[in-house]
Amino acid sequence: MKNKSAEKIKTYSPTGFREKFLGEDNPIHLLFKSNSDHFFCLEIEEIMQMQHPVPPSKHSCHTLIFISSGQHTMKLGYQEYTTRDNEMIMVPAGQIFSLDNVNNIHKGYICQFHPDILIRKYGSREMLNEFDFLKISGNPKIGLAPEDVNTITNILERLKKEYSETAFTDLNIVQSYLITLFYEMNKNAVKTPNGISAAEVITGKFKELIHDHIKSQHQVNYYASMLNVTPNHLNKCVKTVTGKSAVKWIDENILLEAKYLLFQTTLSVGEIASQVGHEDHSYFSRFFKKHEGITPLQYRKLIDKS
Structure with missing residues (x-):
């Protein structure tokens, strides 16, 4: 077989x-x-x-x-x-x-x-x-x-x-x-050095939390609370380590999850919006187009034609 x-x-x-x-x-x-x-x-x-x-x-x-x-x-x-x-x-x-x-x-x-x-x-x-x-x-x-x-x-x-x-x-x-x-x-494997900074530790934990909660939590405040730091401190750590703000990380992960669902499922755009934590599917479509230049439906059609 x-x-x-x-x-x-x-x-x-x-x-x-x-x-x-x-x-x-x-x-x-x-x-x-x-x-x-x-x-x-x-x-x-x-x-x-x-x-x-x-x-x-x-x-x-x-x-x-x-x-x-x-x-x-x-x-x-x-x-x-x-x-x-x-x-x-x-x-x-x-x-x-x-x-x-x-x-x-x-x-x-x-x-x-x-x-x-x-x-x-x-x-x-x-x-x-x-x-x-x-x-x-x-x-x-x-x-x-x-x-x-x-x-x-x-x-x-x-x-x-x-x-x-x-x-x-x-x-x-x-x-x-x-x-x-x-x-x-x-x-x-490249070992994590013993002298890893506090910012790197927080950023690593932030990435793990985003992966686990991106479908329902989009606020920096939520992740900062989970990590017992202030939103400003979390943003400073993430920006220092990655060059991108915490908000940027959250937005990119929402988009990735949406793209995966557009490609790998038959869910409607409205259902996908709900899956990534946007109950207002029209807002989700505007959010997607703002970052990608095309609507979610246009993105799916491009995949279908590939």
């Missing part, structure tokens, strides 16, 4: 991409064996090379991409990352991402797995806190030391074998190898 799925992905046409994405033959969905088995690991060249941009999207699974040869550029939120030879990038579950294409990737692996796999028999939520790259506010990109490339490759090859060559994936084996993989990645 898995090999057939890979074959279907290779022949997947970009025509009607949004319709394909929403349909039962979504190429990513084809890689999962069942509703309770949210895991796959394959060489990148086994999966279709996309010839078209992917608008803001998100998945309920973590996605790990390892580039052994080539180059891959994608946006996580509004931040762009380019991954090159012997580099890895993690897209945490629930993180909105977008990309232009992956045509420059020659070799590598893509591994996708549900977060629940990590807290099965051998894991815990406390242990996962050790891996900054799994956090929305963490650094998702990892460059591997030359001596660690073979180790990482061997683990991914073993995960690929468990997915591709067994009738029923043993998730205990998958979990064990994923945890081993993460500790190997952690050796190469």
Whole structure:
């Protein structure tokens, strides 16, 4: 079943991409064996090379991409990352991402797995806190030391074998190898320095809170209260660390959530407005057009024509 799925992905046409994405033959969905088995690991060249941009999207699974040869550029939120030879990038579950294409990737692996796999028999939520790259506010990109490339490759090859060559994936084996993989990645990850500033700590927590509450909370006052600081102090910290105000961060995240819903759901514009915390859909449309230059409906039609 898995090999057939890979074959279907290779022949997947970009025509009607949004319709394909929403349909039962979504190429990513084809890689999962069942509703309770949210895991796959394959060489990148086994999966279709996309010839078209992917608008803001998100998945309920973590996605790990390892580039052994080539180059891959994608946006996580509004931040762009380019991954090159012997580099890895993690897209945490629930993180909105977008990309232009992956045509420059020659070799590598893509591994996708549900977060629940990590807290099965051998894991815990406390242990996962050790891996900054799994956090929305963490650094998702990892460059591997030359001596660690073979180790990482061997683990991914073993995960690929468990997915591709067994009738029923043993998730205990998958979990064990994923945890081993993460500790190997952690050796190469950019560590948060001990002398991290208070502003950076507050900004990181602010980003996490936005991710969790953006659908209902749009006021700086709310986030400042959650962090036990004044709105002015929160704004000063965020501006110092990121170069953007707290209000700008909130507005951008509302827009990203709206774009994801316009692409990845069939909800009406009014329903999407409600989903992102704007009960007045006409106000939401004006807000969207002010920032994007087109209305939400025009944005959706552009995707449909891509």
